[in-house]
Amino acid sequence: MMKIMSVFGTRPEGIKMAPVVQALEQDPDIESIFVNTAQHRDMLDQVLHLFDITSDYDLNLMKEGQSLEDLTNRLIDKVSKVIEKEEPDLVLVHGDTTTTFVGxxxxxxxxxxxxxxxxxxxxxxxxxxxPEEINRQxxxxxxxYHFAPTNxxxxxxxxxxxxxxxxxxxxxxxxDALLEISRRTSNLPxxxxxxxxxxxxxxxxxxxRRENLEALQSVYRAIHRIVAANDDVQVIFPIHKNPVIREMALDEIGGNTDIYLIEPLEYEQFIHVMKNVYLIITDSGGIQEEAPGLGIPVLVARDTTERPEGVEAGTLRLVGTSEDIIVLETQRLLSNEDSYKMMSEVQNPFGQGDSANKIVAYIKRNVGQGLLVSK
Incomplete structure (x- = not known):
C-alpha cells in the first residue's frame, strides 16, 4: 500500500488541502498521513473541524511573536523526525508558506x-x-511532482x-472546497x-499581507472616501489578528457606521458572506481564485499578483494601494453596470471543482513508475 504524507499548517493550506486529504483517505490503496504543523493554530483548527479532518501528528508550532527564523528552525527539526519515522513514499506540500518550504x-x-x-x-x-514568492520558487x-492549477x-x-x-x-x-461549502446551508450570525x-x-x-503594512493608511482612506460618496454602500472588514493592522484600522475607519469591523470569520461563514457581497477589495491570494467561482469581481490591492490568469480573464483587476486608484476603480464598478458584468460573468479560470480527484489519480498512476525519484 502506498503511503502519502501531507504536511501543512496554515488556514489557507488547510482549506486547499482538505479536498486532497479527503480524497486520499477515501482511497483503499493509499495510507494517508497528515502532519499538522499548526503554524496557524485556531484558524486552522476551525477548517479541520469543518471538513472533519484529524491530524496524525500535531506539531503545535504556533508561538506568539515568533520570527520566521525561529519558526523555520523549529519546523525543520520536528518535521524531519516525523518523516524519518513514517518513511512515506511521497510528501505533499501546498503553496508557499514556511511550512511548505520546510516540509x-x-x-x-x-x-x-x-x-x-x-x-x-x-x-x-x-x-x-x-516570503511566499521565494518559498514557492x-x-x-x-x-x-508538480500540480499546476493552470497552463x-x-x-x-x-x-x-x-x-x-x-x-x-x-x-x-x-x-473543490469552495463549491462543497457553498452548497451547505448558511449559518451566519x-x-x-x-x-x-x-x-x-x-x-x-x-x-x-506583510508588504502592505506601510500602505494600509492609503487603503483605509480610500475605503472612507468610497463610503462617504455612496449612501447605498457599506463595507464588511474581518480584521486580521495582526495587532498593527487592528490598531490602524480602528484609528482610520473605526468610527464610520457604514464600515463594519468584525473578527475573522470561520471559513464556512466567510464563503457565505462572499456569496452575498457586491465586490471584494483584497490583498489575499486565495480570494482571487474563490470569488470568481461565485461571480464576484475582485480588486486586488497589490502591485503584483501570482494569479495573472484572473486579470487576463477579467475576473480580477490589479489596483495596487494608491488611494485615488482604488477609489476610481471601485466607483467604476459601483456605477457602471456594463463594467460590473464584464467582471462578474466571466468563467472562473482557476478550476471546476475536480482537482483533488485528479491529483490522487495521477499519484496512483505515477508513484513508483519512474517519474519520481526513488527513496
Whole structure:
C-alpha cells in the first residue's frame, strides 16, 4: 500500500488541502498521513473541524511573536523526525508558506520525493509577496511532482527547466472546497445576516499581507472616501489578528457606521458572506481564485499578483494601494453596470471543482513508475 504524507499548517493550506486529504483517505490503496504543523493554530483548527479532518501528528508550532527564523528552525527539526519515522513514499506540500518550504526541504534531506500542490505560481519578485514568492520558487527546485492549477503555471515551471512529464495541470483545489461549502446551508450570525439584508451594496475588504503594512493608511482612506460618496454602500472588514493592522484600522475607519469591523470569520461563514457581497477589495491570494467561482469581481490591492490568469480573464483587476486608484476603480464598478458584468460573468479560470480527484489519480498512476525519484 502506498503511503502519502501531507504536511501543512496554515488556514489557507488547510482549506486547499482538505479536498486532497479527503480524497486520499477515501482511497483503499493509499495510507494517508497528515502532519499538522499548526503554524496557524485556531484558524486552522476551525477548517479541520469543518471538513472533519484529524491530524496524525500535531506539531503545535504556533508561538506568539515568533520570527520566521525561529519558526523555520523549529519546523525543520520536528518535521524531519516525523518523516524519518513514517518513511512515506511521497510528501505533499501546498503553496508557499514556511511550512511548505520546510516540509519539502525536510523530505529532500531524506531523499523522499515531494509533490507540490498549487505549483508554478509566480510574481518573479522574491520580495513580493514576502516570503511566499521565494518559498514557492525554492519548493519548485526540490519537488519532482508538480500540480499546476493552470497552463500559465505550467509554462512558468517549464521556463525553469522542470520536466513537462512531471507537471500535471489540475485546476486549483480551493474551488473543490469552495463549491462543497457553498452548497451547505448558511449559518451566519444574526448580526451579519442583518448587515447583508440592508439592501446596500456590500464591499468585502480583507488586508493582511506583510508588504502592505506601510500602505494600509492609503487603503483605509480610500475605503472612507468610497463610503462617504455612496449612501447605498457599506463595507464588511474581518480584521486580521495582526495587532498593527487592528490598531490602524480602528484609528482610520473605526468610527464610520457604514464600515463594519468584525473578527475573522470561520471559513464556512466567510464563503457565505462572499456569496452575498457586491465586490471584494483584497490583498489575499486565495480570494482571487474563490470569488470568481461565485461571480464576484475582485480588486486586488497589490502591485503584483501570482494569479495573472484572473486579470487576463477579467475576473480580477490589479489596483495596487494608491488611494485615488482604488477609489476610481471601485466607483467604476459601483456605477457602471456594463463594467460590473464584464467582471462578474466571466468563467472562473482557476478550476471546476475536480482537482483533488485528479491529483490522487495521477499519484496512483505515477508513484513508483519512474517519474519520481526513488527513496
Amino acid at each position: 519539502a526541504y525536510a523530505a529532500y534531506l531524506q531523499k523522499v520525493p515531494v509533490g507540490h500542490v498549487e505549483a508554478g505560481l509566480r510574481t518573479h519578485n522574491i520580495y513580493s509577496p514576502f 525554492l519548493v519548485s527546485k526540490i519537488a519532482t 500559465r503555471n505550467k509554462e512558468n515551471l517549464l521556463r525553469e527547466n522542470v520536466s513537462g512529464d512531471n507537471i500535471q495541470v489540475v485546476g486549483n483545489t480551493v474551488i 444574526n448580526e451579519l445576516e442583518n448587515i447583508l439584508a440592508t439592501g446596500k451594496k456590500t464591499i468585502l475588504l480583507t488586508m493582511h
